[in-house]
Amino acid sequence: xxxxxERSFKVLEHLAxxxxxxxxxxxxxxxxxxxxxxxxLLAELVRCGxxxxxxxxxxYMLTIKLVSLGLGFLSASGIVDIAQPLLxxxxxxxxxxxxxxxxxxxxxxxxxxxxxxxxxLRYDPDMGLSVNLSCSSAGHAxxxxxxxxxxxxxxxxxxxxxxxxxxxxxxTTVKALLAYLxxxxxxxxxxxxxxxxxxxxxxxxxxxxxHDGAVIGVVTIAGPLVRLTEERMLAxxxxxxxxxxxxxxxxxxxxxxxxxx
Numbered sequence: 486x487x488x489x490x491e492r493s494f495k496v497l498e499h500l501a502x503x504x505x506x507x508x509x510x511x512x513x514x515x516x517x518x519x520x521x522x523x524x525x526l527l528a529e530l531v532r533c534g535x536x537x538x539x540x541x542x543x544x545y546m547l548t549i550k551l552v553s554l555g556l557g558f559l560s561a562s563g564i565v566d567i568a569q570p571l572l573x574x575x576x577x578x579x580x581x582x583x584x585x586x587x588x589x590x591x592x593x594x595x596x597x598x599x600x601x602x603x604x605x606l607r608y609d610p611d612m613g614l615s616v617n618l619s620c621s622s623a624g625h626a627x628x629x630x631x632x633x634x635x636x637x638x639x640x641x642x643x644x645x646x647x648x649x650x651x652x653x654x655x656x657t658t659v660k661a662l663l664a665y666l667x668x669x670x671x672x673x674x675x676x677x678x679x680x681x682x683x684x685x686x687x688x689x690x691x692x693x694x695x696h697d698g699a700v701i702g703v704v705t706i707a708g709p710l711v712r713l714t715e716e717r718m719l720a721x722x723x724x725x726x727x728x729x730x731x732x733x734x735x736x737x738x739x740x741x742x743x744x745x746x
Contacts, residue, residue, distance in 0.1 A: 492518065492526055497535060497551065506544030567735045568597050572704070575728045576601030579721050581708035585732075586616055586623045588701055591639055593623050602708065617681075619662055620646035620655045623703045625675035626689035629666045630700045636666060652679040674725055676718050678710065686710050688718045690729045694736055701736060704729050 495516055500507060507515075513523040527545050530536035534550050568585050576583040576599035584598040593616035618624030619640050628636035637659060645662070648655045654677070656662040669675035674690035681687060687707035691700045706713070706725060 489526070493530060496526060496530065497547065500536065500545065500547045504546065506539055506542070506546030508544055512545065568732060569599065571728050571731055572597060572599035575599070575704070575706065575724060578724050579706050581706050581713055584705045586703045586705065588627065591642060592616070593618070593627055593703060617646050617651070618643055620651040621681050622675045622677045622687035622689035622707070623705050625665050625669050625677065626691050626703045627700055629669035629675060630691050633663055633666070652682050652685065654679045672722070674722055676715065678715060684710050686713045686718065688721065688725060690725050692729045692732045692736070695733050702732070704732065
């Protein structure tokens with residue numbers, strides 16, 4: 486972490502999964518920063534309104550300013566207005582969690598979702614986080630549109646996920662990952678069983694720009710294995726592909742998707 490700006494972002498990213506906040510000493514230790522430098526950085530982030538200190542315990546935590554910026558950006562991009570009705574429809578048809586991720590440089594980030602499950606177990610992982618490419622249906626769907634060399638180059642930047650951190654079937658070798666990508670290319674969409682998480686399954690298909698065919702995003706359906714079986718995923722394939730085609734045709738109405746195309 487060579488610059489103040491880089492350190493600032495590292496602090497914000499580190500605080501994001503901890504809504505209860507983190508102590509100054511914990512932050513300094515976990516980020517391998519001097520205690521005094523960490524305190525000065527936090528004081529500046531507090532002054533700018535991105536961090537606040539809980540005076541009862543002394544922990545530092547994010548304010549909603551970052552959330553407000555993100556929501557404002559998504560609203561101005563037009564992506565939610567375009568995608569939400571289509572995601573809602575697919576969620577109702579599948580009865581599972583449906584999400585939209587957009588390609589952002591060398592990463593995929595979830596930006597919208599619709600929950601189709603009305604009872605029982607509802608699968609709903611964190612939003613707004615970068616997608617692990619080797620251990621997710623979204624990652625496999627995007628990688629399947631690239632050459633093996635391009636796909637492996639992107640995965641090498643992140644590294645392979647570990648089964649203990651994801652699901653027992655998470656691929657940990659090039660051979661295993663390429664087998665998933667080959668199947669996704671042949672099928673037109675990816676399918677994973679206990680790869681991202683134990684007892685969970687998911688499927689995903691890429692969205693191609695109507696302008697030049699570039700992949701601009703991915704739509705996923707995810708749920709518990711007891712409901713979203715492999716047979717069920719195959720049956721939902723046509724509906725998933727129809728949704729991505731409609732999103733591709735509508736992408737020109739969103740500044741975010743249009744620029745990615």
